[in-house]
Amino acid sequence: MxxxxxxxxxxxxxxxxxxxxxxxxxxxxxxxxxxxxxxxxxxxxxxxxxxxxxxxxxxxxxxxxxxxxxxxxxxxxxxxxxxxxxxxxxxxxxxxxxxxxxxxIARASQPAAGTRWRRVRTEAELQDWERAWDGGVRELFRPSLLEDPSVLLLAAPGLDTGAVLSLGAGVVGVSNLFTADGVDPDRAWGECVAAAAAFCPGLTLVGYEHGPDLAVAERAGFTPLGPLRVWLRD
Incomplete structure (x- = not known):
């Protein structure tokens, strides 16, 4: 529904x-x-x-x-x-x-009820966050993002879950959501929704997913809006 x-x-x-x-x-x-x-x-x-x-x-x-x-x-x-x-x-x-x-996908904001996620503030924290997101990536997420008012890099203590929230077009985008090995993805999406309510109250959440991640997002209350396709030129 x-x-x-x-x-x-x-x-x-x-x-x-x-x-x-x-x-x-x-x-x-x-x-x-x-x-x-x-x-x-x-x-x-x-x-x-x-x-x-x-x-x-x-x-x-x-x-x-x-x-x-x-x-x-x-x-x-x-x-x-x-x-x-x-x-x-x-x-x-x-x-x-x-x-x-x-x-x-999109989901209406839920009432703010607290979150264990915290904002990444320092370069050292950013490096740890990037490793938790993808251990094979280095310096994709640059320190200047920490000063960008439209971008929030968030994670739980211990970096077992986290994501990026990005402001623009009157909504908040959810991307780069990650979970540590063994963490229930449903929990991560639920925590992301709670974090968005705490850091960006009242704003509709948007993003895109495919495959099993789409099903998890729908269980977290997201509604499909329409298809997209990414093209590659070899």
Missing amino acids: INSMLEQTLRPVLLRAAARNNADWCEAMCRAHGLRGEFRADAWSSPTRTPPYYPDAVTLTEHVDTGDLLARVDIRTPGATLKDSFAALDLHQHGWTPLFDATW
């Missing part, structure tokens, strides 16, 4: 807000790496290759001039990715292949 505060008529609005929020998060990550993207009515894009795991463009509407958008992305070197936020593009003829499909 759709959350009582997320009526059917709100889904298109929330889907666009989720896409814009995600583009804002991608821009924040680029800023942390000394890069700047560009927002236009149809999409956010970066003329320079973005940090690993982050797309080179995020569409903000179904109606995109594909040739114009691809001209704003660096396709001279392999590995460009594009987030088709509405699964509306056909990039096969341009030399792109689907990387994965996912589903946008």
Whole structure:
């Protein structure tokens, strides 16, 4: 059942807000790496290759001039990715292949009732948080993110659960959620919802998931909004 505060008529609005929020998060990550993207009515894009795991463009509407958008992305070197936020593009003829499909999700904020998650504040804490998120990654999350008012890196004591909350488009985006080995993912999602209520009270939560993680998010009260597709250019 759709959350009582997320009526059917709100889904298109929330889907666009989720896409814009995600583009804002991608821009924040680029800023942390000394890069700047560009927002236009149809999409956010970066003329320079973005940090690993982050797309080179995020569409903000179904109606995109594909040739114009691809001209704003660096396709001279392999590995460009594009987030088709509405699964509306056909990039096969341009030399792109689907990387994965996912589903946008949203959940109304719950009343704040406390949280054990805390905000990452120092560079040392950031390094520990990054290792807990992915032990094979180094310096993807830069210290300047700690000073960005639109970004909250959060984790429980002991770093057994954590996530990023990003503000933008009037909603709060949930991304990079992690759990330590043996931790119930349902617990992590529940703690994330509680943390969002504590740190960003009253704001609708958005994000995207696929596979088993989507099912866990739905059990935590998230509602599917619509499909997205990430494309890769080899």
